[in-house]
Amino acid sequence: MSRILDGTAVSRQIKSEIAARAANLKRRGIQPGLAAVLVGDNPASAVYVKNKVQTCAELGIYSRRLDFPVAISTAELLDQIRILNHDDGIDGILVQLPLPSQIETRLILDAVDPQKDVDGFHPENVGRLCANLPGLRPCTPAGIMELLKRERIEVRGKEAVVIGRSDIVGKPLALLLLHESATVTICHSKTVDLPGVCRRADLLCAAMGRPGFVTPDFVKSGAVLVDVGINRISDELQAEKFFAGSARMDNFRARGSVLIGDVHPQCYAVVSAYTPVPGGVGPLTIAMLMANTVQAAMLRRGWF
Numbered sequence: 001m002s003r004i005l006d007g008t009a010v011s012r013q014i015k016s017e018i019a020a021r022a023a024n025l026k027r028r029g030i031q032p033g034l035a036a037v038l039v040g041d042n043p044a045s046a047v048y049v050k051n052k053v054q055t056c057a058e059l060g061i062y063s064r065r066l067d068f069p070v071a072i073s074t075a076e077l078l079d080q081i082r083i084l085n086h087d088d089g090i091d092g093i094l095v096q097l098p099l100p101s102q103i104e105t106r107l108i109l110d111a112v113d114p115q116k117d118v119d120g121f122h123p124e125n126v127g128r129l130c131a132n133l134p135g136l137r138p139c140t141p142a143g144i145m146e147l148l149k150r151e152r153i154e155v156r157g158k159e160a161v162v163i164g165r166s167d168i169v170g171k172p173l174a175l176l177l178l179h180e181s182a183t184v185t186i187c188h189s190k191t192v193d194l195p196g197v198c199r200r201a202d203l204l205c206a207a208m209g210r211p212g213f214v215t216p217d218f219v220k221s222g223a224v225l226v227d228v229g230i231n232r233i234s235d236e237l238q239a240e241k242f243f244a245g246s247a248r249m250d251n252f253r254a255r256g257s258v259l260i261g262d263v264h265p266q267c268y269a270v271v272s273a274y275t276p277v278p279g280g281v282g283p284l285t286i287a288m289l290m291a292n293t294v295q296a297a298m299l300r301r302g303w304f
């Protein structure tokens with residue numbers, strides 16, 4: 001029988017700890033503050049930002065949402081980032097991605113003060129992660145590590161395979177696992193014999209953005225499976241392929257779409273533990289953003 005790694009429960013735990021830390025800081029006259037920068041009217045981005053702002057309010061973190069028109073130029077957005085860098089009420093700056101195509105995203109991310117870089121995307125924080133020095137870590141990989149730790153999943157000495165080499169998830173996750181003494185392999189779209197490489201894994205992490213791509217032939221019996229993918233499918237035949245006969249199909253019919261990770265649900269029977277989608281890695285990302293904001297508030301004051 002495989003164990004479900006309940007990201008919702010763990011994120012609740014983390015958030016209550018963060019609320020307590022924020023309350024402690026408040027007693028010292030400090031309220032951590034997060035600025036959420038949203039450009040344009042991408043509905044998914046708007047939902048993400050709304051959730052982040054709402055979570056700040058729940059935890060006693062100050063937040064400010066800044067909305068900019070879709071046609072804003074790189075130079076104008078850079079000016080706004082510089083203003084936030086110098087704003088003493090703001091400890092964390094979050095730039096919601098993706099930005100419109102005319103914006104040079106790299107320039108914007110590089111302009112964020114590394115001490116306020118709560119997404120951990122600035123090259124200084126990437127370097128700190130690489131060298132295993134203290135710094136702000138990208139939220140999704142940090143959340144996965146926190147989940148593994150709290151669920152007492154041993155990483156040290158284990159074969160870990162990460163599918164996906166993005167700067168946001170795959171690469172930083174591989175580095176964090178390496179720093180915890182896993183033997184790490186990173187796979188990507190050019191990897192030869194992907195199922196064969198994945199079958200070596202004691203810990204298999206899928207972060208590719210391909211619905212249900214990881215099938216049981218990728219998985220060693222008894223492995224731990226971390227599914228980072230979040231894919232929405234609205235095609236009934238595709239939904240049937242993954243969820244025929246399960247309650248998720250009723251869900252699909254009621255809503256016209258359903259979420260699936262990068263892992264085919266058939267894998268759940270083969271593994272010892274897995275993160276479900278939804279309710280696995282997703283909720284941890286936002287919890288770690290809150291944790292990073294409080295950490296940034298302390299870092300900036302030299303309290304770490």
Ligand code: NAD
Binds near residue numbers: 281
């Ligand atoms: P990305 O598109 O930047 O990177 C995908 C990676 O997967 C690439 O490195 C690519 O080489 C690899 N890949 C793609 N197809 C492959 C294939 N057929 N075989 C092997 N490798 C393949 O995506 P990302 O930003 O890293 O996100 C990955 C997934 O994680 C997406 O579904 C995204 O929605 C999800 N995500 C979830 C959270 C969360 O909070 N749970 C956060 C960030 C991203």
